Amino acid sequence: MPPKVVFEVDLTKPWPEQPVPGHNRWHPDIPPVASVKPGEVFRVECQEWTDGQIRNDDSANDVRDVDLTRNHVLSGPIAVEGAEPGDLLIVDILDLGPFPHGTKTPHNSPTTEWGYTGIFAKVNGGGFLTDYFPDAYKAIWDLHGTTCTSRHVPGVRFVGIAHPGLIGCAPSHELLQEWNRREAELIATDPNRVPPLALPPLEKNAVLGTLKGPEFERAAREAARTIPPREHGGNCDIKNLTRGSRCYFPVYVPGAKLSMGDLHFSQGDGEITFCGAIEMAGWIDLHVDLIKGGVAKYGITNPIFRSSPYEPRYTNYLVFEGISVDERTGKQLYLDATVAMRRACLNAIEYLKKFGYTAEQAYIILGAAPIEVRVSGIVDIPNACVTLYLPTEIFERPILPEEPPTAPTSGQVARAT
Amino acid sequence: MPPKVVFEVDLTKPWPEQPVPGHNRWHPDIPPVASVKPGEVFRVECQEWTDGQIRNDDSANDVRDVDLTRNHVLSGPIAVEGAEPGDLLIVDILDLGPFPHGTKTPHNSPTTEWGYTGIFAKVNGGGFLTDYFPDAYKAIWDLHGTTCTSRHVPGVRFVGIAHPGLIGCAPSHELLQEWNRREAELIATDPNRVPPLALPPLEKNAVLGTLKGPEFERAAREAARTIPPREHGGNCDIKNLTRGSRCYFPVYVPGAKLSMGDLHFSQGDGEITFCGAIEMAGWIDLHVDLIKGGVAKYGITNPIFRSSPYEPRYTNYLVFEGISVDERTGKQLYLDATVAMRRACLNAIEYLKKFGYTAEQAYIILGAAPIEVRVSGIVDIPNACVTLYLPTEIFERPILPEEPPTAPTSGQVARAT
Amino acid sequence: MPPKVVFEVDLTKPWPEQPVPGHNRWHPDIPPVASVKPGEVFRVECQEWTDGQIRNDDSANDVRDVDLTRNHVLSGPIAVEGAEPGDLLIVDILDLGPFPHGTKTPHNSPTTEWGYTGIFAKVNGGGFLTDYFPDAYKAIWDLHGTTCTSRHVPGVRFVGIAHPGLIGCAPSHELLQEWNRREAELIATDPNRVPPLALPPLEKNAVLGTLKGPEFERAAREAARTIPPREHGGNCDIKNLTRGSRCYFPVYVPGAKLSMGDLHFSQGDGEITFCGAIEMAGWIDLHVDLIKGGVAKYGITNPIFRSSPYEPRYTNYLVFEGISVDERTGKQLYLDATVAMRRACLNAIEYLKKFGYTAEQAYIILGAAPIEVRVSGIVDIPNACVTLYLPTEIFERPILPEEPPTAPTSGQVARAT
Amino acid sequence: MPPKVVFEVDLTKPWPEQPVPGHNRWHPDIPPVASVKPGEVFRVECQEWTDGQIRNDDSANDVRDVDLTRNHVLSGPIAVEGAEPGDLLIVDILDLGPFPHGTKTPHNSPTTEWGYTGIFAKVNGGGFLTDYFPDAYKAIWDLHGTTCTSRHVPGVRFVGIAHPGLIGCAPSHELLQEWNRREAELIATDPNRVPPLALPPLEKNAVLGTLKGPEFERAAREAARTIPPREHGGNCDIKNLTRGSRCYFPVYVPGAKLSMGDLHFSQGDGEITFCGAIEMAGWIDLHVDLIKGGVAKYGITNPIFRSSPYEPRYTNYLVFEGISVDERTGKQLYLDATVAMRRACLNAIEYLKKFGYTAEQAYIILGAAPIEVRVSGIVDIPNACVTLYLPTEIFERPILPEEPPTAPTSGQVARAT
16 A cells, blocks of 8 residues: 555645645644654655745746745654654655656646755855855756756766755754754854854744644744754755665654655755755655664664665765865864865866866756765864765766866856846 | 885884885975886885884773874885976875785784774874873774774674875975965964874974985974875875775976875774774885876866775665764854764764773774765754764674664773773 | 656556557557657656556465466557667666556556566466476565565565566567567477467467557567567566666667566566566656667667666675576586576575575565576586575565574465465 | 685695695595684685696687696695584685785796686687687786786776685585586587586596595596586686675585685686686685584575675676577577577677777676676576676776777787697
8 A cells, every 4th residue: 555645735835825734943832734653654745945936947036035934844743653752763764756747736847857956145045165156046957767967057967866855853842942042152153144153043934833823923933943953853964864764863752743844856965055955846755663762772862874775876986185274265274174075175166167067067066966075084183184076977078087178068057137 | 017116114113214215294305215107007015104103912002102203104205207296196096905914024013914993092192082082092903804803892894995094295395385384373373282283393203215414404394294184185094095096196396206104904984083094004006197287287276086996885874963063062063064073973982882882992993994974964054964874784793773782792992001 | 847758558448448559569560659759758658567467465366367468568669750770779767666656546456556576377477486386476565665565575675676677679570570480490399388488479469559450460460479588678677777777779660669568666687486576557767869870880789788876786695506407307407507597596495495484485585676696607517607696685584694594474475266 | 813824835836746735626535634613714825727827928829728637726625623514614705816926936927916818719628609719819917906907908907806716615425426427427418529518537637635546546536527616616606706705615524625726816707718717826815614504404505605795896887688599590599598698798799899809808808807697587488688797997998889989909819829
């Protein structure tokens, strides 16, 4: 028997008007929309993370103007019978994908078999290299089964490692309080920064399931924004959490209250353009089970997971190194993996420009294709060494240093006008 | 025909007394010890990085007391005919390994087919988790061909991804000056820190090939220490730079002056215990070639390399997540991949303790086994998400959450007395 | 834009009554049902190979009584504009899968997300080990996205390598004639054998697209049965011809006339139970292109293909050897890979029986799971050596020789009553 | 501690004159040369299989004239303490390789770091395609650590999967008798065939350890030739039995009496040129253990083994199909995997000829490189379908059908004069 659908979405309606009420903040009091038993298999449908604000077209105006108070639209919470705080919730990711063409009618595209990658503007979200890419750009990807191509990034074709960017259980009140405390403290160190250091709770555009009235208002003032990954998992954006993986999530509230969203057809490690994955609406099939008392038994703080045997295995990588010296000032940082990663990314972009890609195309390739970013050295004071693994098989044009640099490709990414 | 040996070591003699004079600092004026042609294949012998200070025994006193002014002992520089600044030096890593038993007599072990992993004391080098592991520890590994086991870490057996921890070309005078400037500035921000933020040039115990007298003295005052990776590569400690890889190094001085050392039988991403790899003396076979003007042609800043098809491919990973919240203070950091990695490491150690390993054994496993550390998310403000991939196939005892926690192993790592 | 559907099936109707007329024999004169251009992407729907004779239930009576004159039901032929004899037709397999639940209504199952593996009776089809398994059996598989399980084979869960068992271009009249000649000669050597040596053309139940009247009758008398793979590809049952593969088919007739069917969710090398794959109805997305004159240019006789980076990569195999000595008579055969393979299969079955599987379950596992069968030695007279690679990760119970033999599983395969 | 060497070879002396007496026939009465305990690690040295008859030069006269009564020279037997008939002998292959240059002096080459592949003449051994390649040819390979190249096959470079072509325990008297019976019966069906169907016992050039006088004579008359793999393993030529594998061998005589030889630096599935691997002298490190009564416990007939995680993983294969129709007569064979494999090999050779290789070079590539040969279909009467997987990454020149055919390479294989 096929999985029952415990959360259904209507791709023509915004989140507050969905037949099944989802949410877009984290709060322990959001009532479950459905209940499943340990051992059960079920399907969850998801809207893409911005609630359908981005269109399958050739302008990046929508990325530039996206309203970031509406995300991430989350499907759930789903109660798991018998789950109690301190348990580990086993979640097997059986499969996921875009909605097959014809099964849903989206309002923003002629087909459901598409996705997009956005470079977010510095004034509205930013990204890992936002100082170099302050403006908004967009690439549309056509999803051909398990592979994808983009009219905005010619000469590239690859198999995605599809995954939910965001999945986790509801926090307890205590944990939520702790999140709000520490993030508020960080924001207070530079409250007017652009882009901001973190995002505080925000009632505007909050969707909290069936909560209404004063209950809604209280919860909306407390509820955590969905951008960061936290102890419960959440928006981890781990590209390898794909079909065939088995995850173990800490349970904080009775019933666990599992939610998810932000499906990605593919993503590079780091998701560097902010919305760097190939974002899509779609479905995900799950199987759940419980390990009673598993949190203490296995000493768990954050979720853990078992990787899948079913990933594309590219084996020919071109690898770029980065070290923790600021590239603009020449300043030496101390074992700063973030800076070392930035430099590895910049090195890769510089290289790709020699082979006919624009900087924006290169940036998008690194965000969307299955690149790996590894922290190779973190003890050789004062330099961290981070390495970026770019699979050469994804390119349909020469890309190796044995080969001559090549002419520009014909396409370009979509810009804001 | 087999490769000619262009650099030979005597494992019974300290670096200053070697028949072929090596070096342990970076400086453009160190004269080459040999010359090879583009297209040539040759062998280089290497002492282990501390110059043989560590012994194949069951006490960590040697790790505690190691003299860190003597490392890294480097074999070279090797001149490549025709290499000029701005070229890319192609280096194929054909193979490497420990010296076969019987071919060399080491002074610190009954055999050459061994290696060690050290946890360095906080007062003498430290490591990634030095606040948790302030004392010195050591594990000895027996190298059985391509696999290894340790009497100090029972129940673990794995195939190493052997690689040179350190390889690169000599810097130009300008580049060296830049290194010294930026690192001195960093040190000046906290000059008495323990462990130090970085290491300035140091004449004591400097070995600079055949340089003598005033030339030696001047160079020794300027020559860069070997610990950090830098623009030329150097001590990158990239575990995947293994047999079958092809590297492209920027050339800064006529003849390129390639040097290498710090051979590792295996290492986890990050080399987290500082001397976290399985350190060994051994040999490496190389093939070199030149891409004239390659630095500008391909927009190269740091070395790049092509990965090898010949790596052990573990496919069953247990994955630990970490986020950038300080685990002691609860302080929220902003997209700090270093902190997120530390938490992923601590999570993995905590988990392994449930399966019978001591904290020190777990720390050493993460440093020495082929674990992967990936920066999964670096844009989801304010949390970076780093994931640590632990191959479950390396354990000879149960290690999955489906399995009950297990009793302690029989062994323990060597301690300082 | 999603692929246009060039061939649609109705799962409630037998092949002769489909809205789009398919076929179940090979003949050059069957008119195309659709036409595509080089460079085009399109979708083809397929019924399972027996035309829906097998039911999702717990009796193998349907396998025992299956009418083998109705298969394989093929979707096509599809004409490719500009294709001429001597060209190579490039076919990229973009993706394939069962119909998502709810998109089609099958007559023989409550869901479309299922498949089956049959052991065919010796008197009706047989299989590779039919002398040991003369009766009919069946296992039903539940398809959970990319993984599958079976109520008839407990303790096994794996990711399938989905593929079209059958795909190829129509033969020319000359090639068809040659097929008929050589197969008739083989049949004539033992015309009454059970199971038969080969199957001659048969008018009964032939479906030949829109051919009618005398044209139909002539073609039906000549048209080749679909069971064997031949020069054009056809029923190759190559498990690695999966999503991400690129195939190159010889073209024999104007327009190429590409047809396909017999979709498999998974299959072991050899498909040893005859209907050893996990058979399913479903869809397949293709991209086609042409290499003009490619047959002569590249010296092609049979199709060639490029493998996919997207396969499950099991790495822990338990391997069984077989040699070419008949196991019943002790007779020595001369480099007979078929006999050596049979013995490797029997060895694996014997082994699996020690771990609680019935012989029928073991046989079905070898037919349906992604096992590899390699011809390791074919020159060491007089013994061929064939090896069977069984991925141990597919088992949820112990399966290694380090582990004690285990009790029977709870389930059993479906039998005929 | 490094492994003790239990069998040492002198590469300047023929087998009968070795300091440690090996053997070149299988017989239960050959006395062990050494004894090891379960749990022990040890090293065994091996001469190449023909006893050094082949030279590192550019003439194939030695291959043409090789004396096939002298092979395979085997190192052993090694007794394992406590092993009894019915036990399973666990053998871990820890590592193997050619002798490092300088550690041994061979009589037939300026270095030990070499190997060769021979096409044997039809009148002296033959090979899988001997009707197409009736004459003797040879290619010499230079072994650069784990990769190899050949002056006789330019444009190819690959990583070998090193393995012992031959390893196994001594047969019991009963098993030996059975081998002799069945092989004699086969020979009797065509006693004068060239090449022969099988090889009967032969006293000439037999070496049986320390056996002397009448004991030697009796044993030499009975002892089995070493060419075929049999129930005990023996000359299986399984390319994946490499470092990191764990094998389980049936024990037939007290002490098990393990012997091995025929080391291969690399081999394609099938070893199709007869001496198709890259043959070398070298060393192998092993670890042994026992499963008491394991043969009955696990239902073992032939050896089984666990594969290694440490293999080169090429992922871009070009795949050739073959079916069981005789290519010369057009005769249809019934599910004959041997013929189908021959046709897949011929298809691959024909293709490689379009890219500048001679037929002999192509044949040698298929024999020596890590190609895979899989039996994809063995039930689709009357055609078996065999697929040959050629890794495209081993070629340094274009090799795909998207690329134009290329000019001949500069080199050619060594011929007999």
